[in-house]
Amino acid sequence: MTLVKFFKPLYSMYYTIGSFSLNILKLFVKSDDHVILFISFGGKKFDDSPRVIYEGMINDSRFDKYDLVWAFHHPENFKIPRGKKIKTDSIKYFITALKARCWISNSTVERGLSFKGKKTFYFNTWHGTPIKKMGEDISIENKSFGSSAKWNVDMMTSQSKYEADIFSRVFNIDRDKFLVCGLPRNDSLANVTIKAKHDMMRKIGLPMDKKVILYAPTFREYERDKKLNCVLAPPINFEKWKKEIGDEYIILLRAHYEVAQVLNLNANDGFVYDVSNYSVLNDLMIAADILISDYSSILFDYSILDRPMICFTYDYEKYMHNRGLYFDIRKEILGGSNSEEEILDLINNLPFEKASDLVRNFRRKYVESYGNATKYSLDAIFKSIN
Known part of the structure; x- marks a missing residue:
């Protein structure tokens, strides 16, 4: 994945072939209204706002009927209550992502590709308010960034109008898709x-x-x-x-x-x-x-x-x-x-x-909003997938 990320010809091939293949596979994968997929920092960790939302879900009877799945680079390194674990970039990962009713992430789910499931509700918390340039604002000379994938986000949390305005523009997400409620991970700081x-x-x-x-x-x-x-x-x-x-x-x-x-x-x-x-x-x-x-x-x-x-x-x-x-x-x-x-x-x-x-x-x-983001997020997710 490091080589793919830094060498544009290789990434172009990966994006074109990978996205095409998964969108063909999508035609044969049946959606499951009771699967929710979580991934934090691209599979590196079990933390941040996705974890806080997850812990809220397992204590919320509204989500008792859902299968909660976490994706990790190394699933064997993590212990999670109730949910299942899968390995990122595996066939099982992509099939789970295609059939999931909901994605919850603080970064990306599609691994540099474009293949969102037919009925998937994509809830993104991101992982911080920007000081440094993001997305389309980053110079094309900066080889560490660059993706052909579109942000197929249905709802995204933010801490302020400042944050929502920037992310809407640089990630090309409709401004009305932002939930200005704070970040769930920061509720414990209040x-x-x-x-x-x-x-x-x-x-x-x-x-x-x-x-x-x-x-x-x-x-x-x-x-x-x-x-x-x-x-x-x-x-x-x-x-x-x-x-x-x-x-x-x-x-x-x-x-x-x-x-x-x-x-x-x-x-x-x-x-x-x-x-x-x-x-x-x-x-x-x-x-x-x-x-x-x-x-x-x-x-x-x-x-x-x-x-x-x-x-x-x-x-x-x-x-x-x-x-x-x-x-x-x-x-x-x-x-x-x-x-x-x-x-x-x-x-x-x-x-x-x-x-x-x-x-x-x-x-x-x-930081206009903080303290109750988890509740607002759970309410918004439940309403959107039911």
């Missing part, structure tokens, strides 16, 4: 108490006498190794960070799921904890006192917690040139520096009131 924060720190296994900084940068799709794996190399010397702030803070390092390796960073030393593979991102956000990020959608989600956020945009000009941004995050929240010395100074002398005001303004502008 109304978090201090006790809940401390309980989460204990659950993760963090020292209770330290404040927690969550460092969660996004990926740079143009920075890859010889095997085309995405790598991350921030200009950070965590030994220096430990000397300067280690008495008061610990760092949770959360790399984006696209990142295969974080270079030049030593973790799990009692100061830096590598939590890139921790299964529930919300747990990490709830445990954190401060978020440091760059162009990641985690900024929108974390703002719900009403805690300080700092942007560390050490490669702003390069990122702007290679990927592109919808707005200058440096003007929205604290930070925006290219220097880790200035970031450390900001942590040591945090202007809490200013940081809080900036976060609230940011949330009012970009």
